[in-house]
Amino acid sequence: MQLKPSLLAFTLLLAAHAQADDYVAVHYIHYDEGSGRTTIQTPTVELNKDFGTDYTLNLSAGRDALSGASPTWYDATSGASARLPDHAVPANDIHYGNIPYDDNRTFVSGALTTRFENRDALTVGLNYSSESDYLSRGVSAEYLHYLDESKNRSVSVGLSYQKNSVDVHCFLGNTICDAISGASSKTITKDLDVINAEIGLTQILDTQSLIKASLFYNYESGYLSNPYMRVVRNTTHIVEEAKPNARKGGGATLTYSRALTDALSVNLYYRFYHDDWDITSHTISLSTFYELNDTLTLGLAGRYYTQSAAWFYHPGKDHFTDETYASSDRRMGAWDAYDLKVSADIHVSETVTIQGAAGYYTQPGTFHSRYLSVGIQYGF
């Protein structure tokens, strides 16, 4: 179901896996939105294995168990339901509130990195994720090329393609089903294709710091609306939202990482984004790590995000009439968000590390959520 936050793993570009010790890791993440909206439990397992000096294989799999509710418009006289009323609804009966849902998502991904004699590297990845009404299959490739003999400067080019299938259940009453006779028991599958390209430059500045800059471009085409999201037209008609069927967006990022001392590291990140839906956003984040001793590493991270609204967005129930495109999906609105995370890595032995973290994400005035992660990593 597309209301839920697990929607569509955006693992379009798989980060090239740095050569590391071989390890297997198991993690469990619990995510909970205050106000009892959504709860997600996510166990994952990951394997990272080097084959000699030239190949690294990374495999991961997991499963989300979701339950909760997401907000949209509904007819209060028939209860909080995603099903569209087939008649006009008195304005007083139109409420904006949470529609309950639950679902599972299964996801697997794999990436193989091949390093050549000059240590340039090619990473090829595949990913797959499936939920009751959404299927996503992706392929990605990234090529890393060193620009100097000391390998202090490198350029990376990444490309990915994702093919998604969105199931629209006709019992929801969406107009997309109108042309089909006896449609209420049927499901219409719509396509959504996503292409992403990114180019990045990494430059080592000195023995303690490096900087990375990148440009990225996304193109989405197909069914970009959410079959469960509603808008109110002419003050009395609850109908499905209508987003444009294509979106082009892109932006730039800058990351600066510095080891301030032997024990203290900081990473500062900025992203600018703009798309042809008129959404412009800025993101800054800071993550710091402090190695207290050989056993304990502490982490603290903060992130600030701000976006402007899509041109077809309006949150009200007395705004839309016969516009071609209309959405009251809060994700399309203008707002700020904050995220704060603390973490601890405990190196129990040469081979075993326990990882724990807790975080708080909020869009002030809209919702806030907490997440907790525990994991164990075994190096071999």
Next chain:
Amino acid sequence: MRLPLVILSLIFPVFVLGGGLPASIVKRLHLQPKKVYVIDFFASWCVSCKKEIPQLARLNRSLNHSRYEIIGVDADRKRSDGVKFQAALRKKGALNFRVVNDTSNAIIRTFGPPGMPALYIVKNNAIVGTIIGARSHIGSLVRRRLKGL
């Protein structure tokens, strides 16, 4: 062929083939002129180095030690990091040759490799072969290079 070598030797201290090693390095590494040495530069933070060392240890088991010797040079600037790294490898039987801890980086600076891992073959106190950067089959590669030396 000569000109590039001259230019390279101006840029890099000794890593050009045929370059003689300074007396201080010969003394520090305890090199004997009659022997052929494989000098492997590594560090605990260099993942490829860690992958190569066990292969060199396997090679070392089959070498005629009256003629050949492998010497490791650990470039860790923090001595405890290097010692801990070597101890873990020795415990697994993945390191069986002598290692010089180059915490001041004086030795590696003299060789000046353009990448890590870096491996030099030295005969008569002069460099006769280099392998710079990670190699999947470093053991068999070095064995081939040692043939005839």
Next chain:
Amino acid sequence: MGRLLMLSTLIFLLGGCGMIQDVKPWEKDQLAKETLTPAGSDTNLHAFRKHLYFSKEASKGGGGVAGGGCGCN
């Protein structure tokens, strides 16, 4: 406040480009640390957080290519 924060971040980031030193291959012990990446060691949680942002926010992309990092592989 937000704009001021962005501007100071940008100036700080761009300031870093001012001086580039020729770092030798054996001088990369600090640069090789996993704490010199925003994810740190917990790449699983990092992926989850990216997923959270993706599903709650309207912006996409910009976290893709990994780059060469310390160049010590």
